[in-house]
Amino acid sequence: MKKVVLSLVLFASVIAVSAQPRAIGGRLGYTAEVSYQHSFGEKNMLQLDAGFPYYSSFQVTGTYNWLFPISSWTHAGSWNLYAGVGAGAGLGWYYGHFLLDYYDYSDRYYSRVYGVFGIAGIFGAEYNFKFPLQLFADYRPIIGAGVSRNSAWFHTRGLFNVAIGARYRLDFKK
Numbered sequence: 001m002k003k004v005v006l007s008l009v010l011f012a013s014v015i016a017v018s019a020q021p022r023a024i025g026g027r028l029g030y031t032a033e034v035s036y037q038h039s040f041g042e043k044n045m046l047q048l049d050a051g052f053p054y055y056s057s058f059q060v061t062g063t064y065n066w067l068f069p070i071s072s073w074t075h076a077g078s079w080n081l082y083a084g085v086g087a088g089a090g091l092g093w094y095y096g097h098f099l100l101d102y103y104d105y106s107d108r109y110y111s112r113v114y115g116v117f118g119i120a121g122i123f124g125a126e127y128n129f130k131f132p133l134q135l136f137a138d139y140r141p142i143i144g145a146g147v148s149r150n151s152a153w154f155h156t157r158g159l160f161n162v163a164i165g166a167r168y169r170l171d172f173k174k
């Protein structure tokens with residue numbers, strides 16, 4: 001019985017997800033990311049981004065965004081402003097050298113793996129063309145904690161996350 005109920009819930013959620021407008025594309029700034037948007041009605045959306053900040057870590061960020069359409073735009077396409085909050089988490093690595101001894105000038109190679117998690121905010125603007133393309137620019141700071149095997153710190157590396165990008169709208173109807 002549990003398998004039947006689980007199968008029905010999974011089937012219903014797949015149907016509900018496939019009926020919603022969505023977009024997929026890329027985001028380029030201080031990081032290269034894959035970006036996915038899933039709309040909930042006319043004025044809300046979930047944005048998921050996964051990428052490689054500074055190309056030395058992996059990070060996943062999810063934000064719940066509110067859309068603010070700019071209705072005074074009368075040309076082809078539509079403009080939206082959006083703002084939202086969410087969370088981000090990642091795994092990073094650092095490679096370097098350290099001096100073994102003050103008098104010994106030989107150094108050894110070491111590596112450090114660390115985890116990062118925090119709160120994300122987002123503010124951006126997007127332009128939706130009459131064909132299935134969306135261009136956007138946004139600012140998404142992430143503030144949180146960094147943790148490695150031996151230490152913890154206040155992580156502010158994601159404060160300057162400004163990016164531009166493009167998404168292909170999968171919900172486009174002619």
